[in-house]
Amino acid sequence: MARTPAPGTVVLLVGPPAAGKSTLAARLVARGAVAAHAVLASDDARARIAGDEGDLRHDRRVFAAMRAALKALARAGETALIDATNLTPGTRAPWIRIARAAGRPVLAVRCDAPLEELARRNELRIRRVPRGLLARLCRTMALHGAAAALRAEGCDEVLDAEALG
Numbered sequence: 001m002a003r004t005p006a007p008g009t010v011v012l013l014v015g016p017p018a019a020g021k022s023t024l025a026a027r028l029v030a031r032g033a034v035a036a037h038a039v040l041a042s043d044d045a046r047a048r049i050a051g052d053e054g055d056l057r058h059d060r061r062v063f064a065a066m067r068a069a070l071k072a073l074a075r076a077g078e079t080a081l082i083d084a085t086n087l088t089p090g091t092r093a094p095w096i097r098i099a100r101a102a103g104r105p106v107l108a109v110r111c112d113a114p115l116e117e118l119a120r121r122n123e124l125r126i127r128r129v130p131r132g133l134l135a136r137l138c139r140t141m142a143l144h145g146a147a148a149a150l151r152a153e154g155c156d157e158v159l160d161a162e163a164l165g
């Protein structure tokens, strides 16, 4: 049986491009584990704020808007999900801080696959990440995405995507 996060959980997806983060988010919404409006995806926020999900020039505003949305959801006790790469401690810290301030648990979900598999999926996409960047982000995941690191940063629980899928 796939697990469902406890109500009020902040679900933090962690993984390089094409690792299946948005696919998992959609599955959780489809089975009612997270409300559609409580999925905070950086690509969607970029599309709304910058007019293009691939335009990273307005990311300060994009992430500020996502933090404000998470604050509101966490205070209301709604399960929320952050769909962004979240590959470094610095990018994860604001979400963890907001969850903590609202007294909500953080569940980190590691989405990962070997570089060659990510590259294969990436090739099938319309918007492709350059191979060099994909390789670099894969290394960042290996360096900073381990379960022990996520726990040390304050995540209450860490699962691999398959456990939640």
Ligand SMILES: Nc1ncnc2c1ncn2[C@@H]1O[C@H](COP(=O)(O)OP(=O)(O)OP(=O)(O)O)[C@@H](O)[C@H]1O
Pocket: 015, 016, 017, 018, 019, 020, 021, 022, 023, 024, 043, 084, 085, 111, 121, 124
């Ligand atoms: N477990 C899986 N096995 C095989 N293919 C998968 C799996 N999960 C997702 N995919 C496929 O990989 C591609 C990328 O998935 P998805 O868009 O969910 O990745 P992502 O992590 O959200 O990437 P990004 O960070 O670029 O938004 C899609 O074509 C999806 O169908």
Ligand SMILES: [Mg+2]
Pocket: 021, 022, 023, 043, 083
């Ligand atoms: Mg995605």
